[in-house]
Amino acid sequence: MGFPEHRLRRLRGSAPLRRLVRQTRLSVDQLIAPLFVRPGHGIRQEIGAMPGQFQLSCDTLVDEVKSIRDLGIPAVILFGIPPEKDARGSGAYHPNGIVQQALAALREQVDGIELIADLCLCEYTSHGHCGVVTGCDERSFHVENDPTLEILAEAAASLARAGASVIAPSGMMDGAVREIRTALDEAGHERVPILAYAAKYASGFYGPFREAAESPPQFGDRATYQMDPANAREALVEMELDLEEGADVLMVKPALAYLDVLRAARERFDVPLAAYNVSGEYSMVKAAARNGWIDEQRVALEILTSIARAGADMILTYWAKDAARWLRG
């Protein structure tokens, strides 16, 4: 005996009925908009590989964050493009660093939205790696773990002092969350949560971001610190450790090719989960849509819904503003 005829189709018969039985409800409350800030004034420079995304200066950033807030989006995450880079990535912790300046301007001029600071060194180091490098060429270089932690701790305190309301370490150094938690607490920022990029893969999907943040590694790749795309169980170990070290929210990144990891994390952990719908996931759709091959709105909402369905509570996405408008109808 099969199903009686119409058994499954009965509840798909009309749009209102489909709304009643919908099992995943994507909401503006889940969205976080990534933004890129650079020195200067009046800058709104479109990123070639990411149509619709811009490098902004502090003044244009303030306007952008206001419009994001007015769309009902609860948070932005900031990435900085510093005026100068050096071997230690000192721009990440400089009291007058680019993100510190941006945070100060936003604190003064915008309220009602969370300001998450991405915390990594790759945008600030001359070599483009996410930590302190020893050795100087492709064959001999090594990204040193513990010396990097000291810099991250200093940068975390500096970002919190400048006004970051959440710190998001993304460098994949072992033990970073503990060091950052300690540094924040010692500096009096006990109330600032840590959103840990816990399971961050060494992914080709970051390609367009490296143009946006001007952060490609000058030699070698990130495979000795970011995760191997083939590993899912290891992601749960990463997440378990980050939780023990004091992470408040755990992130999986990228999102789309790692929905199984997100689902496994959802089943294992009861803390909030974030997923990063990364630059390559965005730009692929943009490029195909520009060619008239797919419908951007339909595909973007399908992607975001899938990420929520897999278990993400919050989604970092370059579609945040568009999605907020689309969801409002």
Ligand code: PBG
């Ligand atoms: C840097 C960082 C990257 C992204 C976010 N933070 C790039 C990288 O690790 O190379 C990628 C985000 C995206 O592709 O949208 N630590």
